[in-house]
Amino acid sequence: MAQVQRMSRLMVKTLRDDPADAETLNHKLLVRAGYVRRTAAGIWTWLPLGKKVYENVARVVREEMDAIGGQEVLLPALLPKEPYEASGRYEEYGDLLFRLKDRKGSDYLLGPTHEEIFTQVVKDQCSSYKDLPVILYQIQTKYRDEARPRAGVLRGREFQMKDSYSFDASDEGLAEAYALHRAAYQRIFERLGLDYRIVSAVSGAMGGSASEEFLAPAPAGEDTFVDCPECDYAANTEAVTFALKPVSTDGHAAVEELDTPDTPTIETLAEHLGVPASATLKNLLVKVDGEIVAVGVPGDREVDLGKLGEHLAPAEVELVTAEDFVGRDDLVRGYVGPQGLEKVRYIADPRVAPGTSWITGANKADKHARNVVCGRDFEVDDYVDVVVVEAGDPCPACGAGLKLDRAIEIGHIFQLGRKYADTFQLDVLGQNGKPVRVTMGSYGIGVSRAVAALVEQTADEQGLCWSKEIAPADVHIVAAGKAVQTELALDVAEQLGAAGVRVLVDDRAGVSPGVKFTDAELIGVPTILVAGRRSADGVVELKDRRSGEREELSVADAIARLTA
Amino acid sequence: MAQVQRMSRLMVKTLRDDPADAETLNHKLLVRAGYVRRTAAGIWTWLPLGKKVYENVARVVREEMDAIGGQEVLLPALLPKEPYEASGRYEEYGDLLFRLKDRKGSDYLLGPTHEEIFTQVVKDQCSSYKDLPVILYQIQTKYRDEARPRAGVLRGREFQMKDSYSFDASDEGLAEAYALHRAAYQRIFERLGLDYRIVSAVSGAMGGSASEEFLAPAPAGEDTFVDCPECDYAANTEAVTFALKPVSTDGHAAVEELDTPDTPTIETLAEHLGVPASATLKNLLVKVDGEIVAVGVPGDREVDLGKLGEHLAPAEVELVTAEDFVGRDDLVRGYVGPQGLEKVRYIADPRVAPGTSWITGANKADKHARNVVCGRDFEVDDYVDVVVVEAGDPCPACGAGLKLDRAIEIGHIFQLGRKYADTFQLDVLGQNGKPVRVTMGSYGIGVSRAVAALVEQTADEQGLCWSKEIAPADVHIVAAGKAVQTELALDVAEQLGAAGVRVLVDDRAGVSPGVKFTDAELIGVPTILVAGRRSADGVVELKDRRSGEREELSVADAIARLTA
Structure with missing residues (x-):
């Protein structure tokens, strides 16, 4: 790359207005600043x-992958x-996969990720434990036929990804490769200047x-x-756990039956009794492989059926219908309570801990009961974190109220284990002369997505705002327009370029200083150097793009500063 | 890239035998040396x-494209x-194009080249003559569904190409962009170490x-x-021209009719008369847009119908059939001669120059004529280079006998003109305020193909043989096997690596010295350094991979030599 790029020769057309269909910052600004252009939906x-x-992003990724001994392939x-087909993903991917036929009618696909092919490569190239780890x-183009490609380069149908795969003869080796990747990813995202959190992708069970x-x-x-505002805890919403904290069952009043006509829902009940929904116990009935099971959560919380299904897998979880109550006199629809539900398995959220007291159904039409105490009046067969996490829930690490935030997934590391090695019978000869099944990890970073994430996190009202390592240049020189200013700008550009500084110099004729300043802010190079009013005296202005701080300096001082 | 790569940690598996289906050097050696692996036919x-x-090849291409002011995009x-569809290429490409549909049923293709999309990009980004040239x-993956993908990475269905496109407001600008590319390509192929020729891709007419x-x-x-063995002339076979050299028509004997029963072909005629076929004149009858035209070439030469068609385009050229002779008593099949063919247009190869004398048909059954002199007995309406070029034909530049050789097309530069600009109405505002239609050039280098071409030209019986700029390392250090040798090898590797030399060091345990030497030859790094017999004395052997020359040196001298 040329160290000095003159704007007069650069193909860049900035726009004052956001594209009509742009909803996200990266889409608006990357288009307006002339960085990207849409060719088709998500492409x-x-x-x-x-x-x-x-x-620049790819280079950082490459350097850190090389540093952990990664070998680049394509x-x-x-x-x-x-x-x-062998791995089952040809079907599993469904509509996400771009499928096509060649001239002979053979079936092909555009790779969404490459576990299968990497497994085949290693099976071909490695035969002994000595060939591992x-x-x-690779940093390569991937394809996913998203139903709603959106958000600029954040979620494309064609996109660039770094995907890596580790191959080890032992679980310890996999753990080490995983740890190497985790550390490399931390360095990568720090170098890129991304604010990020590492979260468990799945619940503790896995x-x-x-x-x-x-x-x-x-x-x-x-x-x-x-995201915990007090400590460094962060997690996927599915992965948040709530500790079970039993208290004494003593000291509660006896169960008391209440007349509650026409209160089949938590809302009607709470209103009728003048209590908060959180004082009531909601008992959701589901069918697990056909058997009716009750799930208890506080009345103000929702059941996350996904979490429940994951916990009970491979059993199938369905909601009950009216027909399921036929012949079940023990189940009074809308008035179920866990006390006396002898024939039904009772699963509860840890919030329904032993010693807690609830208003719940009395198992009779139009009747509820109060002072129903867990551990005294009913037992829980199985505690499962099943509620949908809400802002304010306690942090499992420090107890502070959690925040719920939106985020972009920029990386994923995954101990795959032997799934693909089993499919392709990937074995190596072990130290004892017997075949050992290989274990794998798979690790991804969205390179084009990281660019989008950087924009989303760092742009401001004036435009893009790159960190030094990622910016398309180190310094953006603006020649205000007069001959002496352009001359100075080009002279400074040449000196900086010769010193290894990457320079973008706006030497365009017939473009007003105002437009040049606006473009410089929009393009977002970290330092803006203006050859303006005092050019004839050899004085320029340095502006920090992010902070907006300005300073007048002699050319010599400015060059010394920028080459330091 | 790490400067020192240990073979013990490199995924490379060399093979002693050629892959069963490999026909070309690059396929055999790149697979055997562990450089590439086939994933599917042509992929x-x-x-x-x-x-x-x-x-390394891509870097050289990139540097030279940057040097002519090329701007890289993706x-x-x-x-x-x-x-x-707008350009017509969706149909024209036929089966060569990979076509597919997305989940909504919209039609897509995998890009074979990108003229259309680049034209759209420039239409979007450039609006004034000031935005040009x-x-x-881009250096990017291309797709062509070849009927017979073959020859390793020489002709893949998925392959990597540098394609560039120039946009200019004037023909002079296009000529300049073309000249810049031509010079850049020369530098690229020289740096890569490829032996190459530049040839006209089409005949002079265009x-x-x-x-x-x-x-x-x-x-x-x-x-x-x-290819001329005497001068630097080289050309596509279609582009070779033969100069018309008229001589005097005086001094020839009069036309004499010969009795030549059953000699409707040149072979039968030449045998019957006991003359070489080159003494006879072959008159091929074709239909040009339905009208019969005769084409005269020396009897020992073939007519290149492609060349003829290109010359006469857009007229359609077909061979005549028996029905075309119905009612044409002037055309005696098998005995046609240009003398007296008054109703037929006569096209001839320049070898049938004025003053040359021929044996040809007498326009009567079973009769031929001798001493039929061009310019005396018949006239040529149109001279066209129509014969198939043969080895030994005179060089148009120096007259020496030409050679016919096989070659790999590694680059192509093309003044496209306004074809795509017309399709997409790509205009810019001209200096006079009026719209100017843009003119384009398109230029390609097969990057993966260049790797294959390098192997085809430079490999020897021992294996690959890279030039320094392209090799995967500068030095391949072989540790013969003993501890002292491995220690020395790693020490030298570290010193060289620290000095910026790219080192591959074969530190594999349990691999015999013989296998390591064979692998080093196969892998083809330019210099091989052996830590062998005299390692304990601090003496190593340097071997030049290409010449095979060996030399024993002290470690200090070897390092000085390699870091010079």
Whole structure:
């Protein structure tokens, strides 16, 4: 790349207005600043400035992957169907997969990720435990036929990703490769200047360390996560746990039956009794593999059927219908309470702890009961975190009220284990001469998405605002317009360029200083140098793009500062 | 990239035998040396060593494109159908195009080249003559569904190409952009170490400089071209011209009719008369837009119908059939001669020059004539180079006998003109305030193909043999096996690496010295350093991979040599 890029020769057309259909900052600003251009829905062209930023992100990723011993390869994007059929993903991906046929009618797909092909490569190249461990990576174009491609380059149908895969002969080796990636990702996102959180991607049941996501908080994000304002706890909403805290069952009044006509819902009941919904116990009936099961949560909370299903998997969870009550006199619809529900398995959220007292159904039409105490009047068969997490729920680490935030998933690390090795019978000869099944990890960073996330987190009202490592140039020199100013600007640009500073110099003729300043703010290079009013005296102005701080300096001082 | 790569940690598996289906050097050796692996027919994976070589070629291309002011961009590979329908190429490409539908049923294609999309980009980004000239390029994955993908990475269905496009407001601008590309391509191929020729891609009729190909002579090549052994003339076989050299028509004997029963072909005639076929004149009858035309060439030469068709385009050229002779008593099939063919237009090759004398048909059954002199007994309406070029034909530049050689097309530069600008109405505001239609050039280098061409031209019986700029490392250090040797090898590797030399060090345990030496030759790094027998004395051997020359040196001298 040329160290000095003259704007008069750069293909960049800035726009004053946001594109009509743009909803997110990265879409608006990357288009307005001439970094990207949409070619089709979710399919983007990287223009010269955008390509530089993209390459800077890719370089950081590459350097850190090399530093952990990653070996760079390049796999095709056009892939035969067979390996994906073998793994089951050809079907599982459904409409997300771009499928096509070649001239002979053979089936192909455009790769969404490459676990299958990497497994085949390693099966071909590695035969002994001595050939392992191996970490392979590529920075490559991926395809997913999203139903609603949106948000600029944040969620494209064609996009660039760094995907890497680790291959080990032992679980300890996988844990080490995973830890190497986790640390490399931390360095990458720190170098990129992204604010991020690492969260467990799945609930504790699957093993907390087996899969983590790197989330960049941003309003445009599609993921919701919980974030503790007091400590460094952060988690996927599905992964938040609530500790069971039993208290004594003593000291509660006896169960008392209440006349509650026409109160089949929590809302009608709470209103009728003049109590908060949180004082009541909601008992949701579901069918688990056909058997009716009751799920108890505080009346003001919702059941997360996804979490419940994940906990009970592989059993099927369905909601009950009117027919399920036929012949079940023990189940009084709308008036169910856990006390006396002898034939039904009772699952409860940890908030329904032993010693807590509730208003709940009395198992008779139009009747409820109060002072129904867990551990005294009913037992819980199984505690499961099933409520939908809400802002203000206690942090599992420190107890402070959690925040719910939106975020962009910028990275994902995953201990895959032997799923793909089993599919393709990937074994190596072990130290004892016997075959050992290989264990794998898979790790991804959205490179084009990271650019979008950076914009979402760092842009301001004037435009883009890059960190030094990612910016398309180090210094943006604005020649205000007169000959002496342009001359000075080009002279400074040349001196800086010769010193290895990457310079963008706005030497355009016939463009007003105002437009040049506005463009400089929009384009977002970290330092703006203005050859303006005092050019004839050899004085220029330095402006910090982010803070807006300005300073007048002699040319020599400015160059010394910028080459320091 | 790490400066020191230990073979013990590199994913590379060398093979002693050629892959069963490999026909070309690059396929055999790149697979055997562990550089590439086939994923599907014509679809390849670049393994770690191959990726390094690929990136080195890409870097050279990028540097030279930047040097002529090229601006790098990245366009999508998945493209909407509409722009390619507008240009007509959606149909023209036929089966070569990979076509697919998205989840909504919209039509897409995988880009074979990007003229359409670049035209749209420039239409969007450039509005004034001041925004031009622009040269845009990308190094990107391309797709062509070849009927017979073959020859390793030489002719893939998914492959990497540098394609660039110039946009100018004037023909002079286009000529300049073309000249810049031509010079950049020369520098690129020289830096890569490729032996190449620049040839006119089309015959003179279309303007010799409008399109040129860069050909790398190699037996595995799919193109045939003519090459002068005496001067630097080289051309596509279609583009060779033969100068018309009229001589005096005086001094020839009179036309004499010969009795030649049953000699309707040149072969039967030449045998019957006991003369060489070159003494006879062959008159091929064709239909040009339905009208019969005769084409005269020496009897020993073939007519290139492609050349003839190109010359007469857009008229349609067909061969005559028996029915075309009905009612044409002037045309005696098998015995046609140009003398007295008054109703038929006569086209001839320049070899049938005024003053040459021929044996040809007498326009009577079973009769031929001798001493039929061009310019005396018949006239030529139109001279066209129509014969198929043969080895030994005179060089148009120096007259020496031409050679016919096979070559790989590694680059192509093309003055497109306004075809795509017309399709997409790409105008800019001219200096006079009126719209100017933009003129374009398109320029391609096959990056993955260049790697294949390098192998075809430079490999030897031991294996690959890279030039310094392209090699995956500068030095390949072989540790013969003993502890002292491995220690020395790693020490030298570290010193060289610290000095910026790219080192591959074979520190594998349990691999015999013989296998390591064979692998080093196969992998093809330019310099091989052996820590062998005299390691304890601090003496190593340096071997030049290409020449095979060996030399024993002290470690200090070896390091000084390699870091010089």
